Amino acid sequence: xxxARNAVLGGLAAGAGLLGYALIEARLPVLRRVDVPxxxxxxxxxxxxxxxxxxxxxxxxxxxxxxxxxxEAHPDVVxxxxxxxxxxxxxxPLSRALEPFAHLPGAFVLGDHxxxxxxxxxxxxxLRRDPRSGDDPExxxxxxxxxxxxxxxxxxxxxxxxxxNARGALDVGGRRVELVGVDDPHVDRDAFPPPALVVPSADxxxxxxxxxxxxxxxxxxxxPYRRVLDAMxxxxxxxxxAGHTHGxxxxxxxxxxxxxxxxxxxxxxxGLSHWPDAHPEGREADAMFxxxxxxxxxxxxxxxxxACRPEATLLTLRPAG
Numbered sequence: 001x002x003x004a005r006n007a008v009l010g011g012l013a014a015g016a017g018l019l020g021y022a023l024i025e026a027r028l029p030v031l032r033r034v035d036v037p038x039x040x041x042x043x044x045x046x047x048x049x050x051x052x053x054x055x056x057x058x059x060x061x062x063x064x065x066x067x068x069x070x071x072e073a074h075p076d077v078v079x080x081x082x083x084x085x086x087x088x089x090x091x092x093p094l095s096r097a098l099e100p101f102a103h104l105p106g107a108f109v110l111g112d113h114x115x116x117x118x119x120x121x122x123x124x125x126x127l128r129r130d131p132r133s134g135d136d137p138e139x140x141x142x143x144x145x146x147x148x149x150x151x152x153x154x155x156x157x158x159x160x161x162x163x164x165n166a167r168g169a170l171d172v173g174g175r176r177v178e179l180v181g182v183d184d185p186h187v188d189r190d191a192f193p194p195p196a197l198v199v200p201s202a203d204x205x206x207x208x209x210x211x212x213x214x215x216x217x218x219x220x221x222x223x224p225y226r227r228v229l230d231a232m233x234x235x236x237x238x239x240x241x242a243g244h245t246h247g248x249x250x251x252x253x254x255x256x257x258x259x260x261x262x263x264x265x266x267x268x269x270x271g272l273s274h275w276p277d278a279h280p281e282g283r284e285a286d287a288m289f290x291x292x293x294x295x296x297x298x299x300x301x302x303x304x305x306x307a308c309r310p311e312a313t314l315l316t317l318r319p320a321g
Contacts, residue, residue, distance in 0.1 A: 167196050240291040245292055275288050
């Protein structure tokens with residue numbers, strides 16, 4: 001009996017220790033830096049700060065301060081792939097978090113947690129093939145709406161391009177970057193925009209050229225569903241940005257993410273990859289770069305991370321080769 005009791009106590013202590021670590025890790029954000037060889041030879045590098053999944057409330061001041069400090073990285077462009085709020089009380093903190101970047105070119109899409117408040121759901125739901133499959137439609141319909149129009153207007157007021165099922169362009173120091181995006185695929189709000197007869201000019205700046213010599217086109221979505229990724233490849237997108245996955249949030253060292261909360265495979269749960277896979281001979285001309293952010297926040301009801309620190313990413317687009 002003493003041995004069994006000691007084993008139980010040891011297990012409880014280990015569990016408490018892991019929980020304590022998981023709570024701490026969720027409060028240790030990191031700025032990751034990634035090079036993307038996506039530009040044509042001779043093109044000047046372009047830096048893009050990717051923000052995602054802030055999940056702000058009126059109790060996330062440390063996260064707001066950390067995001068504001070990212071201005072010291074001096075990005076050329078900011079992209080935000082949604083889920084800015086958990087509760088409506090996060091709107092004012094969001095305005096302060098993004099304020100240092102208001103003078104920069106930017107683009108954004110919204111996520112489900114810009115539209116609807118976060119509610120408690122059993123974590124085990126994410127182990128289902130489609131976590132939404134067991135949700136009660138009546139309960140889902142009763143979820144309190146969030147001030148999504150204010151979230152949108154906060155960003156468009158800074159001159160950022162709203163890419164919710166839309167196309168656009170950015171003027172980055174006299175250089176033009178083409179854009180396309182969709183509203184959140186996780187809640188079936190996506191409708192891929194048809195090809196534009198005339199690409200928005202962004203003041204008719206000189207286009208930034210991709211590795212094939214075409215005008216560079218970036219794609220934004222919140223949740224990286226395969227149907228949207230395939231549509232972006234067909235549309236000529238060279239680099240797509242997404243969030244939503246939280247990088248798996250609870251990962252196993254040496255194994256990685258357990259889930260992605262969408263139909264993206266686990267090995268692409270965060271970081272830079274190709275979609276579809278690069279050619280087996282290593283040629284990447286037909287593959288789009290995909291960057292999935294592990295995001296900066298969590299649900300207030302599961303404020304933990306394991307082997308998956310919260311993050312923002314500074315991507316430097318450089319000439320290929």
